């Protein structure tokens with residue numbers, strides 16, 4: 001240390017207190033970084049790394065950023081998970097001898113970034129505090145930019161992960177015990193990109209936590225806040241509060257309440273389900289466009305957009321609460337004109353939640369107050385329109401909507417309509433608001449006239465015809481008299497300066513005038529600043545009222561948006577039941593139907609119950625629309641439970657407690673797991689955590705491993721979930737393992753469905769219609785052709801399929817005891833499919849049906865190969881006389897025949 005320069009000594013001393021932060025050290029017009037900080041920052045911010053002689057032999061690595069550009073650089077670093085300590089000069093360098101005193105005035109971390117210009121206004125920026133006791137987690141989540149502050153407790157790792165997924169915090173603070181819990185902290189930091197900071201044990205001292213919360217909320221006991229049963233949650237919340245005071249060093253008066261909640265109030269959605277269903281962003285591009293939020297979000301305000309996102313992230317499970325939301329939307333749809341008027345008035349409303357937070361921590365500028373006023377001036381209109389509604393939630397919004405007239409008129413009378421952004425350059429306070437401001441302003445603007453008047457008066461009194469009042473920075477205002485008039489200068493004037501051909505004077509009167517003019521500006525600026533601060537403080541004192549109103553606005557915005565989307569999209573109000581029946585008629589996928597042109601989306605029915613229709617095995621070629629169908633069912637259920645109308649003709653939705661999805665290959669190579677391992681982990685999670693009230697969407701379970709292992713696992717999974725003694729969850733199960741369709745009939749609750757396609761020569765046409773029964777084949781090669789796989793590869797694939805099928809026949813020959821019910825079933829499925837489409841198929845189906853009635857051995861074999869059982873085919877088949885052949889030869893003959901018929905068909 002001795003060798004360091006005094007400034008570097010000061011730097012090192014401050015840095016030693018903020019080891020985990022990048023220190024922005026203010027040096028004149030720059031923030032400088034040194035040593036490791038400089039190396040990191042220069043790399044992250046792409047700024048030049050230089051060096052500074054710091055008194056030691058080696059130069060210290062250094063880089064800097066201009067102070068006026070700090071916001072952008074700061075947010076970039078914080079956005080990448082770094083913490084930044086801002087160290088300012090707290091003395092005027094001009095008045096100081098030696099080293100200027102410096103202090104860290106704020107620490108900016110990912111979860112405490114207040115810069116609303118760089119934060120997404122449609123998203124909350126959450127900081128989550130976790131306190132792990134060994135078996136229970138206390139959780140507290142706060143958004144410092146809006147004042148939302150929650151607390152809860154959960155007793156399993158999974159529930160904790162669910163909460164983390166729900167809030168998606170940018171930063172987590174935790175006690176050290178959390179690091180040795182079962183939670184994979186690497187996953188939090190690497191995959192979810194959360195900045196994780198374990199804090200020292202004193203943050204989690206129970207007494208200290210309770211005291212800091214008591215002090216903040218100005219209460220003597222937390223019981224009154226409903227926190228009696230949240231001992232661990234309170235510790236988490238207390239640690240969060242202390243962390244905020246440490247980092248913000250600022251007013252936190254906008255944190256007006258700490259809201260406890262129980263996690264069992266909401267539907268459980270794990271992280272892969274949220275991702276797979278593309279609730280708020282798409283799976284691959286991570287964009288809002290293409291997500292459910294994108295379809296539902298027609299909100300007009302940032303508050304509404306954030307609330308809608310949270311509705312989507314946490315669907316309800318209480319029937320009354322869901323119905324209440326649906327009632328509100330129904331009413332808004334029955335009164336379209338009022339709803340659209342409401343939306344007009346919502347349009348100019350700014351982000352009241354973030355504005356009032358800015359006001360509270362004193363960073364709101366005059367333009368923010370004008371935005372505030374513009375927003376508040378809409379409230380009486382909105383309140384008036386809300387009066388006509390009767391539903392419970394709209395009435396509640398009406399009651400909670402304080403029109404804040406006093407605040408609106410305070411800003412109206414005090415703040416200029418178009419003020420500058422800065423708060424120290426005047427032109428903020430409206431004339432007429434404060435007498436002194438008016439006087440000073442007059443003095444400033446009228447000063448010139450007064451000078452001209454004085455000049456005229458002195459000219460007349462003295463007879464100096466070319467007398468001029470002039471100004472320069474050194475002497476201020478003075479009277480200038482050329483040498484030829486020097487004899488007329490009165491004795492009372494004091495000489496200031498002698499020029500070659502003139503003299504400059506001042507008089508007491510001119511001095512007074514000068515003081516008034518020059519002083520007026522300084523005085524005016526500081527008076528305006530003080531008045532502005534006072535006004536801002538007056539508004540800050542009303543934070544609670546403003547927050548309540550902001551929440552009411554957010555709700556009406558969300559309901560109006562959902563109502564509009566319902567009307568435009570042709571959605572209907574779902575009937576909510578608790579009988580476990582999901583019955584959707586002509587359901588549509590809310591996002592895919594928007595993505596494809598010309599209303600080409602084909603709607604489909606879904607029926608699931610807790611008895612004989614628990615598991616649907618869905619087969620069909622690739623690209624047929626299996627995933628779309630399954631996701632649409634999950635989305636319709638989820639939409640209904642968040643309180644939205646749904647894209648269907650009719651919908652009866654039995655409330656589900658959780659939705660689980662296992663969709664496609666979301667491999668996670670980064671975390672060192674193979675595709676199959678990820679798949680099985682997800683399956684394990686589903687089987688362990690689903691209940692008989694859950695909805696499962698399972699897409700191609702087992703495809704990540706060898707065919708036989710995969711099929712066996714898939715088979716066993718179906719057996720497990722369909723069995724009410726084991727799990728018994730409502731499930732849509734898509735698979736390419738056609739063997740699974742054999743479970744229909746064997747297990748009562750399992751039913752086969754497939755997605756219809758039509759063959760046209762070598763090609764297939766996707767009909768997108770779900771019909772009863774299993775699909776006969778996968779059409780993988782046709783789909784590969786559609787995708788542009790080279791002809792030579794396709795031809796070779798066909799050869800291989802043929803070889804494999806022959807082997808398959810040998811396999812099947814061993815199991816020739818085909819049950820006679822088979823044919824009946826296949827024809828039903830064909831009939832269903834045909835009913836929607838091809839006339840040709842209808843004819844063949846009716847023929848097949850009549851053939852089914854005969855139930856001859858040949859027809860059974862025919863159905864086994866899914867050959868259409870029309871009369872002429874049966875005739876041709878009879879001619880083959882396979883009954884006299886050995887099973888093996890009969891099958892080989894049948895196979896050749898089947899191929900011939902299919903080619904012709």
Ligand SMILES: Nc1ncnc2c1ncn2[C@@H]1O[C@H](COP(=O)(O)OP(=O)(O)OP(=O)(O)O)[C@@H](O)[C@H]1O
Nearest residue numbers: 600601602603621622623624625626627628629768
């Ligand atoms: N009901 C529908 N109406 C119109 N188009 C649809 C419908 N369902 C799906 N599609 C279209 O078909 C495409 C493929 O659907 P999807 O991904 O659901 O097929 P899949 O059967 O799951 O295929 P794979 O087995 O290869 O995963 C979708 O991207 C969509 O454009």
